[in-house]
Amino acid sequence: MPKDVPRFWREIQQRYNMKGNKCGSCDRVYFPPRESCPYCRRESMGKMEKIKLSGKGEIITYTIIHVGPEEFEEQVPYPVAIIQLEEGPKITAQIVDCKIDELKIGMKVESEFRKIQQDGSTGAIYYGYKFKPVE
Amino acid sequence: MTDIGIVSYGGSIPRLRIKAEELADVWGKDGTRIAKGLGIAEKSVPSIDQDTATISVEAARNALKRCHINPQDIGSIYIGSESHPYAVKPTGTIVGEAIGATPDLMVADYEFACKAGTAGVQNCFSNVKAGLIKYGLAIGADTAQAAPGDALEFSAAAGGAAFIIGNEKVIAAINHTYSYATDTPDFWRRAEQKYPRHGGRFTGEPAYFKHVTNASKNLMEKAKTTPKDYDYAVFHQPNAKFPLKEAKILGFTKEQIKPGLKVSYIGNTYSGASLVGLAGVLDIAKPGDRILMTSYGSGAGSDSFDITVTDEISKYERDKAPLIDDMINDKEYISYGVYAKYTDLLYWE
Ligand SMILES: [Zn+2]
Numbered sequence: 001m002p003k004d005v006p007r008f009w010r011e012i013q014q015r016y017n018m019k020g021n022k023c024g025s026c027d028r029v030y031f032p033p034r035e036s037c038p039y040c041r042r043e044s045m046g047k048m049e050k051i052k053l054s055g056k057g058e059i060i061t062y063t064i065i066h067v068g069p070e071e072f073e074e075q076v077p078y079p080v081a082i083i084q085l086e087e088g089p090k091i092t093a094q095i096v097d098c099k100i101d102e103l104k105i106g107m108k109v110e111s112e113f114r115k116i117q118q119d120g121s122t123g124a125i126y127y128g129y130k131f132k133p134v135e
Numbered sequence: 136m137t138d139i140g141i142v143s144y145g146g147s148i149p150r151l152r153i154k155a156e157e158l159a160d161v162w163g164k165d166g167t168r169i170a171k172g173l174g175i176a177e178k179s180v181p182s183i184d185q186d187t188a189t190i191s192v193e194a195a196r197n198a199l200k201r202c203h204i205n206p207q208d209i210g211s212i213y214i215g216s217e218s219h220p221y222a223v224k225p226t227g228t229i230v231g232e233a234i235g236a237t238p239d240l241m242v243a244d245y246e247f248a249c250k251a252g253t254a255g256v257q258n259c260f261s262n263v264k265a266g267l268i269k270y271g272l273a274i275g276a277d278t279a280q281a282a283p284g285d286a287l288e289f290s291a292a293a294g295g296a297a298f299i300i301g302n303e304k305v306i307a308a309i310n311h312t313y314s315y316a317t318d319t320p321d322f323w324r325r326a327e328q329k330y331p332r333h334g335g336r337f338t339g340e341p342a343y344f345k346h347v348t349n350a351s352k353n354l355m356e357k358a359k360t361t362p363k364d365y366d367y368a369v370f371h372q373p374n375a376k377f378p379l380k381e382a383k384i385l386g387f388t389k390e391q392i393k394p395g396l397k398v399s400y401i402g403n404t405y406s407g408a409s410l411v412g413l414a415g416v417l418d419i420a421k422p423g424d425r426i427l428m429t430s431y432g433s434g435a436g437s438d439s440f441d442i443t444v445t446d447e448i449s450k451y452e453r454d455k456a457p458l459i460d461d462m463i464n465d466k467e468y469i470s471y472g473v474y475a476k477y478t479d480l481l482y483w484e
Binding site: 011015016049052074075081096099112113114115116125127130135 | 182233
């Protein structure tokens with residue numbers, strides 16, 4: 001649970017705008033962004049270029065959460081998928097605006113701005129990306 | 136004279152819907168009669184993870200998809216709503232960050248019942264006219280709350296629209312704008328209260344009709360126009376009855392009103408209502424079309440606009456984002472139980 005406001009704040013750019021980075025040596029794209037490229041190592045130092053990902057991708061696999069963590073109890077059952085982004089990276093995210101029986105592996109999805117969680121009714125609200133099917 | 140006006144626009148409407156019959160059944164009322172009376176068959180409902188900030192971000196992103204402006208050139212963001220997620224902490228900075236418009240930015244959240252969004256449009260217009268900014272972003276959005284069983288439950292809905300105002304590649308020029316305001320306690324929500332209170336019958340004549348009529352009349356006087364000069368008219372739409380009656384008072388026809396009347400399908404989106412209507416009209420507008428739009432905010436006031444669609448709209452990439460009618464048609468019905476859970480009705484003090 002990110003009840004840690006400073007940590008969330010540091011990650012705003014990646015959570016709101018899917019800002020990742022790209023190795024200037026081999027062109028591999030990373031999300032979340034990495035300090036250096038694990039393939040090119042020292043070769044990539046100082047060559048990691050910030051890029052904004054398109055938020056478009058495809059469902060590789062998914063699962064339905066029936067017993068969620070406390071903050072997500074009201075949303076069960078809800079799907080969580082591994083999505084392969086257009087630029088290459090794979091990420092895990094919630095799928096919204098899709099009935100569970102209509103979910104499919106290979107389905108094209110795009111990111112949407114949603115509330116991810118909140119620290120109760122008095123704490124901070126954390127926003128970020130979820131994914132929905134592209135018509 | 137250079138045109139100042141709408142450079143781009145976009146809407147956002149949650150896809151969940153609840154029917155008037157479903158609401159009426161719970162409270163032992165006649166759903167068909169209520170739906171007919173209000174002219175609202177169903178309303179949009181925010182999902183558990185949607186609020187005014189998420190609706191505003193999606194509307195702004197849709198507006199940006201349709202044009203080629205650099206978000207860094209947006210110099211002011213004003214967001215009008217009655218349901219800002221925080222009482223203290225702006226929605227505008229969340230939107231600014233999420234569209235890449237920070238940090239050289241004037242930001243403020245506006246609040247004037249259902250007309251705070253159009254107040255934002257006026258302020259962006261003024262900033263552009265004064266040469267202070269290149270582009271301004273004004274948004275009207277709400278996730279309206281109604282107490283369980285209150286008459287408002289049949290109309291209080293969720294949605295919004297975003298407008299980018301500038302003076303380059305203007306698709307719809309704002310020729311004139313005029314506002315009318317008096318102290319009228321027709322509807323309010325006290326600080327720290329969850330649900331609003333309203334003055335019943337008092338919300339009609341001295342409130343909505345007085346302000347919308349005077350704002351529209353005085354605007355037309357300023358613009359030297361009559362209802363016949365307009366192709367479309369959009370009025371604040373708390374239900375379908377009020378704007379239709381208003382049209383009659385001012386001398387507009389049903390044909391001028393119908394294209395911008397979206398309340399029947401999604402309910403009253405409060406700060407979003409008149410702006411979603413305007414977005415719906417821009418979805419079908421052609422060069423030369425003239426539009427009159429008048430908002431209404433309880434408490435009370437109206438902002439009226441005289442707008443002319445330009446030739447630029449023929450080149451405008453409208454299809455890069457969904458139209459208002461696309462969003463209206465993309466829907467999923469829910470039960471009252473799910474509605475209660477998602478809109479936090481089960482919350483106990
Ligand atoms: Zn590399």
